[in-house]
Amino acid sequence: MPKKRGYHHGNLRQALVDAALDLIDAKGPQGFTLSEAAKAAGVTPAAVYRHFQGREDLIAEVARQGFEIFADLMEFAFDKGQPSALASFEATGRAYLAFAMKYPGHYKAMFESGLSVNRTPELAAAATRSKLVLERAAQELSEHIPPEKRPPAQMVSAHIWSMSHGVVELYARGVPGGRAPFPPEDLLETGIGIYLRGLGLLPRDE
CATH class of the missing domain: 1.10.357.10 (Tetracycline Repressor, domain 2)
Structure with a gap:
């Protein structure tokens, strides 16, 4: 299971990237949702859209x-x-x-x-x-x-x-x-x- 890094350091964009890395490693690049990335980063799904328009943009980063x-x-x-x-x-x-x-x-x-x-x-x-x-x-x-x-x-x-x-x-x-x-x-x-x-x-x- 991916480890939950959490959003504690003030950089939400990178926190989401770190969360996505764990999810990609565990489930593959198509095996997770933005909601899962948000949860792993410790933020609401709506917060993701401040930095990424969708999952593909997060994966691209x-x-x-x-x-x-x-x-x-x-x-x-x-x-x-x-x-x-x-x-x-x-x-x-x-x-x-x-x-x-x-x-x-x-x-x-x-x-x-x-x-x-x-x-x-x-x-x-x-x-x-x-x-x-x-x-x-x-x-x-x-x-x-x-x-x-x-x-x-x-x-x-x-x-x-x-x-x-x-x-x-x-x-x-x-x-x-x-x-x-x-x-x-x-x-x-x-x-x-x-x-x-x-x-x-x-x-x-x-």
Whole structure:
């Protein structure tokens, strides 16, 4: 059951976001009502409409905050891996996995709510910032490949994002695929390695 945080600190908007996070984590982004969020925050349902027009707007704010945290983690991982382009690239992939496990409510709001990232300009900007970090990592990693053979950085980052998302969904959160015979971190690392070798970005094993 979600824990009741309550509205005690004078910031009703954030209290509602915190309440929604608990409800999303427990029930999914479509499994709660605004009334439930208000009750968890310790306010009346009418008070919610001072800040959000509906549940989708509340979920969008949760997602926006999630993307901001996600982008910060991705940027930290990228910078920590320097000066090696490969280390930075691999670190951003691991940051995706770490975020999903540490911030499940945010993750679900971002990727499982069905809301478009273009619902608000602020949400779109936060989502774009996180995506650009991985694209920058892919760009730096592939710079030594001849231009005529170099895959677009957006394509490489999209492939790694998809791989990371798949590992999270299948093996890191106890859903459809259940427990894998290997840790999710190892699955992602070896998958990235195979992919990069296929592109010629890593030497092949002898």
